[in-house]
Amino acid sequence: MFRFATTVKLYDTDATGALFFAQQFRLAHDACEAFLATTGLFVQGKPILQLPVVHAEADYAAPLRWGDAVTVEVRPGRVGKSSFGLCYRLCKSDGTVAGTVATVHVAISGKTGRPVRLPSVLRKALTAAAARRA
Amino acid sequence: MFRFATTVKLYDTDATGALFFAQQFRLAHDACEAFLATTGLFVQGKPILQLPVVHAEADYAAPLRWGDAVTVEVRPGRVGKSSFGLCYRLCKSDGTVAGTVATVHVAISGKTGRPVRLPSVLRKALTAAAARRA
């Protein structure tokens, strides 16, 4: 499991006083970028491949407020030939799970735009993370 | 069915050249605000009640690019005692469905923060929209 620490910024909240729902995907995405950075897969500004999101979903269990410290736990989901899932849990400092996010990514060639096999470095990182979980 | 016309803005896209996935929720939310405005439910800045999102999901079928004209079709989903769903389809000008979004909202009191029955004006609007669909 990969852990990413962050805080809810003022711009993540809205006039209701809590997180605007779509910003939960921003928090998950920050954790995703940090997780992928650990795989050594990306060269800055020149991704070997693209990993567009083909499905995303989120559940909201407790409101997040401006300044809340959040730990995003990242776990691999299903790993396919050219796709993989990531599951995120947003935990407050008191352990409350404020919400969850899941994303499914497809690996496509930056040149052709067509699906490609997951690079082995990424597949290994996902498998290793899944093993640490078990 | 309620239709909302918009365009993909530069800030909706990212360095991969297409829509950043979380921005699809922004486009759906704009349509949601426009749909709710037709119900007469909200007084500007003083909502009678809050309608936080408790679940959100999106699928991505075709990339959206800067400047793309998009029609967001909004359909009611399941309507419960104090909750309701909305389903969105993002259609490009050539009819291609670029993606879909679904949100589930719970009506809560702005005062107590507890679930309340859907206001009849909202229930009627959702039912009417569902009937027009049939």
Add this chain to the structure above:
Amino acid sequence: MFRFATTVKLYDTDATGALFFAQQFRLAHDACEAFLATTGLFVQGKPILQLPVVHAEADYAAPLRWGDAVTVEVRPGRVGKSSFGLCYRLCKSDGTVAGTVATVHVAISGKTGRPVRLPSVLRKALTAAAARRA
């Protein structure tokens, strides 16, 4: 003068109950895209040239709230050989000026990344808009 009508969305606001300051640039940018679209300059997704912002500033006179109707007035600023300015005024429905924005853009070639002369179609639109103002 070019006028663009919009409304403050929930995600434009923050937990203080008013517009998050950086979102004023979003509202101005929406007006900018709509203004530039009137010039016929852009082919969807294939800009003939890029117009990056090299300077941006904003003043905030009155708070904008969720649901506020806003008319963004766009006026050309200084027009140079390869640069131009745009000035925006955000007016509420009662005529109050909630804030102002100014941006300075440089025209650069999408191929070489170097400054180029403003296309005549853009120069004409800016001059025409400035004349209508006088």
Add this chain to the structure above:
Amino acid sequence: MFRFATTVKLYDTDATGALFFAQQFRLAHDACEAFLATTGLFVQGKPILQLPVVHAEADYAAPLRWGDAVTVEVRPGRVGKSSFGLCYRLCKSDGTVAGTVATVHVAISGKTGRPVRLPSVLRKALTAAAARRA
């Protein structure tokens, strides 16, 4: 001087391949929240006072790209009776200054909405930061 380390996220960029101009204010704001947190001024979710931005400006010297490591240097600007300025410099890892931001904040009472004297804890932090700079 206060230093804040961050990276340019995918959603900070746009289809031109570089930072969307308004996102430079997001990077500066993250640094602002981190700086203010060091003053001990804010209680989570219950700010003693509000510090709305009344003026903001940015200059853009070099494009920032997805994944770029950025150090935001924060320096106090003019400190008044109920207002203060902050100046930010966004430096890339090679030392290049990619851009600058300046914001002016007014302290207002969360209750009355009227300007109040800067809290001494904030005034001291601003003065100390200015002294470290000299």
